[in-house]
Amino acid sequence: MTLFDRLMRLDRRWVFLFLAAVCIAGYYIDYSIPIRVTNEVRSIYKFIDSLPEGDIVFVAIDYDPSNQAELHPMTYAIMEHAFRNNLKVMFTALSQNGPGMADQAIRDITDSVALDRTYNGQLYEGREIKNGVDYTFLGYKPYYAIIILSMGQNFRISFPTDYYGTPLDSLPMMRGVLNYDDVACVIDLSGGNITDAWISYGQGRYNFPMALGLTGVMTAQYYPYLNSGQIFGIMGGMLGAAQYERLADNPGLAIDGMRVQLPAHIVIVLFIIIGNIGYFMSRRRQAMEGR
Amino acid sequence: MDFTTFLWTTLGAFLTLATFSFLYKDNPFYKLAEHLVVGVSAGYFMIIVWHGTMVPNLFNKLLDGDWFLLFLNSNQWWYVFPGILGVLMWTRFSRKYGWISRWPMALYIGIAAGVAVPLEMSNKVNKQLVATMVDIEWSNFFGAGIWDPFSGFANLLIFVGAISGLIYFFFSKAHTGAFGGVAKLGIWTLMIGFGASFGFTVMARISLFINRLQYLDQNWAQTAFDSTNPNYNTGFQLVFWLVVLMLLAYAVWEFIAYLRRRGEASTPE
Numbered sequence: 001m002t003l004f005d006r007l008m009r010l011d012r013r014w015v016f017l018f019l020a021a022v023c024i025a026g027y028y029i030d031y032s033i034p035i036r037v038t039n040e041v042r043s044i045y046k047f048i049d050s051l052p053e054g055d056i057v058f059v060a061i062d063y064d065p066s067n068q069a070e071l072h073p074m075t076y077a078i079m080e081h082a083f084r085n086n087l088k089v090m091f092t093a094l095s096q097n098g099p100g101m102a103d104q105a106i107r108d109i110t111d112s113v114a115l116d117r118t119y120n121g122q123l124y125e126g127r128e129i130k131n132g133v134d135y136t137f138l139g140y141k142p143y144y145a146i147i148i149l150s151m152g153q154n155f156r157i158s159f160p161t162d163y164y165g166t167p168l169d170s171l172p173m174m175r176g177v178l179n180y181d182d183v184a185c186v187i188d189l190s191g192g193n194i195t196d197a198w199i200s201y202g203q204g205r206y207n208f209p210m211a212l213g214l215t216g217v218m219t220a221q222y223y224p225y226l227n228s229g230q231i232f233g234i235m236g237g238m239l240g241a242a243q244y245e246r247l248a249d250n251p252g253l254a255i256d257g258m259r260v261q262l263p264a265h266i267v268i269v270l271f272i273i274i275g276n277i278g279y280f281m282s283r284r285r286q287a288m289e290g291r
Numbered sequence: 292m293d294f295t296t297f298l299w300t301t302l303g304a305f306l307t308l309a310t311f312s313f314l315y316k317d318n319p320f321y322k323l324a325e326h327l328v329v330g331v332s333a334g335y336f337m338i339i340v341w342h343g344t345m346v347p348n349l350f351n352k353l354l355d356g357d358w359f360l361l362f363l364n365s366n367q368w369w370y371v372f373p374g375i376l377g378v379l380m381w382t383r384f385s386r387k388y389g390w391i392s393r394w395p396m397a398l399y400i401g402i403a404a405g406v407a408v409p410l411e412m413s414n415k416v417n418k419q420l421v422a423t424m425v426d427i428e429w430s431n432f433f434g435a436g437i438w439d440p441f442s443g444f445a446n447l448l449i450f451v452g453a454i455s456g457l458i459y460f461f462f463s464k465a466h467t468g469a470f471g472g473v474a475k476l477g478i479w480t481l482m483i484g485f486g487a488s489f490g491f492t493v494m495a496r497i498s499l500f501i502n503r504l505q506y507l508d509q510n511w512a513q514t515a516f517d518s519t520n521p522n523y524n525t526g527f528q529l530v531f532w533l534v535v536l537m538l539l540a541y542a543v544w545e546f547i548a549y550l551r552r553r554g555e556a557s558t559p560e
Contacts, residue, residue, distance in 0.1 A: 016314045023497070027504050039439055069502030070495060096336050099343075139343050149406065161347045196415075201406070204414030216495030220488040226440055227449060228422030230414065237491055238498040257501040264497045 002285070007278035015271060022267045026260040033262050035255060040226055041243040044187070044211045044233035048078065051184050053086040056173075058183040060190070060198065061105070062144070064097040067191030067215050072105065073241035073254035074189050074213040079109040081248045083134065084117070084124045088173055090183060091137040092151075092159075094144040094194050099163060102137055120249040131164065132171035139163030145197040152180050152206040180208045185232075189213040195222065203230055213240065292514055293522045301530050304511040307503050308538060320541070349374055423453045452480040 048057060059078060063071045082089050093102045110129040117124050129135065138159040141147045150157040155177070161167050168174045180186065186208055188198045195212060203210040209232055212222055216237030225231045235244060238261065241254035292300070306327065309320035352370040376395040383392040427446040434442025458470065459477030466474040515531035517523060 013315060020500070023500055023504065027501070027508070039435055039441070066499075069498040096339075097332060099339060100335075140339050141344050141348070142340060145403070145407070158348070160351070163343070165347075200410045200414045204410055204418075216491035216493075216498065217488075219491045220484065223440065224419055224422065227425075227445070228418045230418060237494050238501070239494060253502070253505055256505065257498060260501045260504070261494060261497055264500075265493065268493055268497075 002281075004278040004281040004285075007274060008282055019264060019267055022263050023260050026263040031259060032255075033259055035239075035242050035246045035258060037243045037247055040234045041240055042233075042247060044078075044235065045081070045244060045247040047185060047209070047211070047232060048081055048087070049085065051085065051087055054088065055184040056088045056090055056177065056182065057082050058090045058092075058180070058186040060186060060188040060194070061091055061093045061098050061102040062095045062188060062194040062198075063101060063191035063215075064095050065101065068101060069257075070215050070237045070241065071189045071191060071213060072101065073238070073252050073257075074235055074244060075101070075105045076109060076252055077241060077244045077248050077250055077254075078187060078189075078213075079105060080112060080250055081244075083109065083113045083129055084119065087184075089135045090155075090177075091135065092147075093137075093140045093163075094147060095190075095192065096140070099140045103163070106135065106137060132162070132166065133173055136168070136171055136173050137163040138168075144194050145201050148197050148202045149205065152202070154179055180206045183208065185209040185211065187211045187213065191215045191218070199225060199230055211235075292517075292520060294524065294526055297514055297527055298530065300511050300514060301534060304507055305534055307507060311503070312541075315545070318541075349377075423449055451476070456480050 051057070057078075059075065059082075061071075061075060079089060091102050091106070093099045095101075113127060113129050115126045117126070131137070138155065139162065141158050147158045151159075155174070156168050159168060162171065176182070180202070186198065186202060188195055188202075188210065190198070190212070191214075195214065195218065198210065198212075202208070210230070211233035212225075212231050213235040214222055214237070216239075219234065219236030219240070222231075222234060226234050235241060238254050238257050241252075242258045245252050245255050306324045309324040312318055313321040349370055352367045353365045353374070355365050355367075376398065379395045380392050382388040382390075425446055427450065428443035430443070431441075432443035433439070434444070436442075437444060439445060455473050455477035457477070459466075459474045459481065461474075464470055512531065514520070515527045517527075520527075
C-alpha cells in the first residue's frame with residue numbers, strides 16, 4: 001500500500017484531531033494578523049458614524065445560540081458604536097431563541113458603555129444606558145414575515161408591549177416613533193431565512209436603508225442585493241465582524257478569533273491539496289494496473 | 292462571577308465538550324447534550340410564545356371586557372376571531388374533525404401567498420434583473436480596488452457571469468464552438484461562486500469551534516483560577532478539576548475499550 005492509498009484511507013478523526021490541535025495552538029500563541037476592511041463593511045460603519053445624535057438604529061437580532069460565534073461580535077460592535085455616538089437602538093429578535101441573545105448583548109454592552117473608553121483616539125465618557133430611553137427591546141413574535149410587514153404600519157400592532165412587558169407608549173424613546181419611517185436604518189443580523197423576509201417584506205415594501213450581518217454560510221448568497229442597491233452594506237461571518245471591530249477600534253472576540261482562522265484555513269487548504277493529490281495518484285495507479 | 296453562575300458556566304463547558312465528543316463517536320454524553328438542547332429549546336419557545344405573544348396580543352386585548360359576555364363587550368372584541376381560528380388548528384389531532392383545521396390553514400396560506408407573490412417577484416426577481424443590466428461604469432472601472440463591488444469591473448463581471456451562466460443552462464443548442472466556450476465560462480463562473488460559498492462555509496464552521504474555545508478558556512477555565520474575583524473560593528477549582536477528571540476518566544475508559552477490541556480482533560479463531 002502506497003502513501004497515497006494510506007492517505008485515502010485515513011480515519012477522518014485524525015483530521016479532526018489535527019485541526020483541533022492547530023486551532024488550540026493558534027489560540028494560545030500570541031500573535032496578530034492584519035484585517036483588511038472591505039467597502040461593504042465600511043459603508044455600514046460610515047452610515048452609523050454619520051448619523052446625528054438621537055437617531056434610531058433598528059437592530060434585528062435574528063439568530064440563535066448556534067450562530068452566536070459569528071453574529072454576536074457584530075451585535076456587540078454595532079451596539080457599542082451606536083451607544084457611544086449617542087444613538088438610540090431598537091431591537092427585535094424574530095428568531096426562536098433570539099431574545100436570549102439580545103438580552104445578553106444588551107446587558108453586556110450596557111456594562112461596557114458605563115466605562116470610559118477611547119476609540120480611534122477619541123475619549124468617550126461612560127454613561128448609563130437606560131431601557132426605554134436609550135434602547136427599546138421589542139422581543140420575539142412568531143411568523144416573522146407578518147411581523148416585519150406589520151411593523152411598517154405601526155410597531156404597536158405586533159408589539160403592544162416591549163420584551164419586559166411595558167406598553168410601548170410608556171417608553172420615552174418610543175413617543176412619536178410609529179414605524180420604519182422613524183428609524184434611520186435597519187441592520188439585520190441573521191442566521192437564517194429571516195433575511196429574505198426583511199428584504200422582500202421589509203426593505204422591498206417600505207424602502208428603508210438596510211444592511212445585513214450574516215453567517216459565513218449565507219454571505220455569498222446575499223451579495224447580489226448589494227449591487228442592486230437593496231442593501232447598503234454586508235458583513236459576512238467572523239471576518240465581517242472583525243472588520244467592523246477594526247473600524248470601530250474595538251477589538252473583540254472576532255479579531256481574536258481571526259488569529260485562529262489563519263492557521264486553520266492553511267491546514268484545510270493543505271489537506272484539500274494532499275487529498276486531491278492522493279485521489280488522482282491512486283486513480284492513476286488503478287488505471288495503470290488495469291492496463 | 293459568583294459560584295452559582297460558575298456552576299452554570301461549568302455545565303455549559305461540560306455540554307460543549309460532550310457535543311464535541313461526537314466527533315470521536317456517538318456516546319452517552321453526546322446523547323445527553325443533544326436531548327437537552329432539543330428539550331430546552333422546545334420549552335423555552337413555548338414560554339416565550341405564551342408570555343410574549345398569546346398574553347399581550349390576544350388575552351390582554353380581550354380582557355378589558357367581562358368574562359360572562361365571552362369578551363364581546365371588549366373594546367377589541369374582534370380579536371375573538373383569530374383566537375377561534377387558532378383553536379381550530381388543534382382539530383388536526385382529531386381524525387373526525389381534522390378537516391376543520393383546513394379553514395384557518397387556507398386563510399393563512401391565502402393571505403401569505405397574496406402578500407408574498409408580488410413582493411417576492413418585485414424584490415427577488417425584477418430588482419435583480421435590473422441590477423444585471425446596469426451601465427458599465429468605464430470612468431470608475433477599478434473603483435476603490437479591483438474587488439470593489441461597485442466598480443465598473445464588477446459591473447462587467449456580473450454581466451459576463453450572468454450571460455455565460457444562463458448559456459450553460461441552455462440545452463436546446465449543442466455546447467460546441469463559440470457557444471460551448473461561453474458555456475464553459477458559465478460553468479467556471481458557477482464554480483467560482485460555489486467556491487466562495489465553500490470558503491465562507493469553512494470559515495463559519497471554524498468560527499463555531501473558535502467560539503467554543505474562547506468560551507472554554509475565557510469564561511470557564513480562566514474564571515476557575517481567577518483569584519482576583521471577589522467571590523472566589525476553592526470550590527471554583529474543585530468543580531473545574533472534577534470535570535477535567537471525569538473527561539479524562541472517559542478518555543481512558545474508551546482507550547482501554549479500544550485496546551480490548553483490537554486484541555480481540557487480532558486473536559486467531
